[in-house]
Amino acid sequence: MDKKTIKDIDVYNKKVLLRVDFNVPVKDGVITDDNRIKEELPTIKYLLDNGASVICMSHLGRPEGEVNLKYTLKPTAVRLGEYLGKEVKFAEDCIGKDAVKLAKELQPGEVLMLENLRFYAQEEENDEAFCKKLAKLADVYVNDAFGTAHRKHASTYGVAKLLPNAVGFLIQKELEMIEDTINQPKRPLVGILGGAKVSDKIKIVESLLNKVDTLIVGGAMAYTFLAAQNYSMGKSLVETEMVPEAERLIKLAEEKNVQLLLPVDHMVTDKFEDGTVIKATKCPNIPTDMMGMDIGKQTIKNYKKAIKQAKSVVWNGPMGVFENKNFENGTKSVAKAMAKTKAVTIVGGGDSAAAVIKFGFAKKMTHVSTGGGASLKLFEGKVLPAVDVIANK
Numbered sequence: 001m002d003k004k005t006i007k008d009i010d011v012y013n014k015k016v017l018l019r020v021d022f023n024v025p026v027k028d029g030v031i032t033d034d035n036r037i038k039e040e041l042p043t044i045k046y047l048l049d050n051g052a053s054v055i056c057m058s059h060l061g062r063p064e065g066e067v068n069l070k071y072t073l074k075p076t077a078v079r080l081g082e083y084l085g086k087e088v089k090f091a092e093d094c095i096g097k098d099a100v101k102l103a104k105e106l107q108p109g110e111v112l113m114l115e116n117l118r119f120y121a122q123e124e125e126n127d128e129a130f131c132k133k134l135a136k137l138a139d140v141y142v143n144d145a146f147g148t149a150h151r152k153h154a155s156t157y158g159v160a161k162l163l164p165n166a167v168g169f170l171i172q173k174e175l176e177m178i179e180d181t182i183n184q185p186k187r188p189l190v191g192i193l194g195g196a197k198v199s200d201k202i203k204i205v206e207s208l209l210n211k212v213d214t215l216i217v218g219g220a221m222a223y224t225f226l227a228a229q230n231y232s233m234g235k236s237l238v239e240t241e242m243v244p245e246a247e248r249l250i251k252l253a254e255e256k257n258v259q260l261l262l263p264v265d266h267m268v269t270d271k272f273e274d275g276t277v278i279k280a281t282k283c284p285n286i287p288t289d290m291m292g293m294d295i296g297k298q299t300i301k302n303y304k305k306a307i308k309q310a311k312s313v314v315w316n317g318p319m320g321v322f323e324n325k326n327f328e329n330g331t332k333s334v335a336k337a338m339a340k341t342k343a344v345t346i347v348g349g350g351d352s353a354a355a356v357i358k359f360g361f362a363k364k365m366t367h368v369s370t371g372g373g374a375s376l377k378l379f380e381g382k383v384l385p386a387v388d389v390i391a392n393k
């Protein structure tokens with residue numbers, strides 16, 4: 001990694017403005033999953049142990065540029081304080097008088113959390129005046145919010161240009177794990193893509209075809225590829241306008257000598273929400289009155305075999321509607337096969353990370369990413385703007 005990390009900068013006696021991703025799920029004021037806070041502890045502890053004071057800033061939810069206390073970050077400040085074993089001060093407005101005063105008074109070893117950045121529309125607009133107000137609070141800027149690193153916002157991009165800067169340990173780990181595995185993989189490298197939308201993932205399919213030895217496609221996106229091979233997909237989710245593109249990618253895989261694995265059988269039902277019939281097909285075709293919901297038994301066998309033979313596996317997107325118990329088997333089996341192998345296993349953020357955690361395999365993976373959109377960009381081989389703006393070593 002050629003970007004400065006917190007180990008490359010002097011933080012002693014400095015006020016560090018730290019962009020974290022504390023966009024955690026909150027229900028009735030209670031945090032239901034605090035993994036993102038736990039992931040941030042190494043960076044915060046390092047900064048405090050090395051004589052800095054830390055001003056944390058984050059967004060939470062989508063308050064659309066208005067103060068909405070449903071999205072207050074106060075509970076995250078309390079939870080962070082519990083983990084650190086010290087009080088975390090809280091400023092009720094990220095750039096207001098309160099924030100300026102508390103930041104000014106902050107002593108080495110102390111932590112301040114700012115209220116939700118997205119209470120200001122200027123945050124997502126990367127507004128210059130807003131960036132300046134944030135920058136004024138501190139001496140140094142550190143970004144460790146991997147989950148928003150693909151966004152060019154004030155707190156992830158604009159403010160970095162105004163202060164000496166570096167990335168924190170979480171961004172460093174995410175970049176090293178994902179980029180190294182994709183760019184210098186132990187081979188064979190198997191890519192697994194699933195989920196619902198081909199149009200969203202088409203660019204990733206194309207760039208992965210330049211990197212992987214085998215590409216496994218599951219989830220609803222597989223139906224567009226099967227439609228391109230003239231199989232009938234019944235009522236399944238097919239992105240008709242993407243069929244020619246899928247056809248092109250199938251040819252491209254052949255040209256590049258990449259083994260492309262598609263479902264050979266499915267679990268199907270008659271209605272998406274409250275289906276009364278659940279059936280297994282024995283072929284890639286899906287009956288006219290049915291829709292595909294998960295990959296079938298033989299497909300699972302094929303995919304497990306490819307994973308077993310791999311030395312590196314990168315995965316993004318579920319193999320079926322895993323939120324429903326009847327259709328979780330494909331996703332669960334892929335997760336289990338990845339958990340069992342000795343290969344390097346990287347799980348992209350979002351739904352696949354949620355699935356791996358839900359099925360209890362997270363600890364068995366080499367790396368489970370904390371960022372859905374950001375990890376997909378890295379799979380695509382793109383540079384993240386929030387990383388690009390950080391100084392080189």
Ligand code: AMP
Nearest residue numbers: 195196197219220292293317320321322
């Ligand atoms: P994405 O956001 O593109 O990663 O898609 C994730 C969603 O795809 C999950 O909510 C899954 O339930 C859904 N999904 C996976 N397989 C299917 C399928 N066969 N039919 C409909 N939705 C699916």
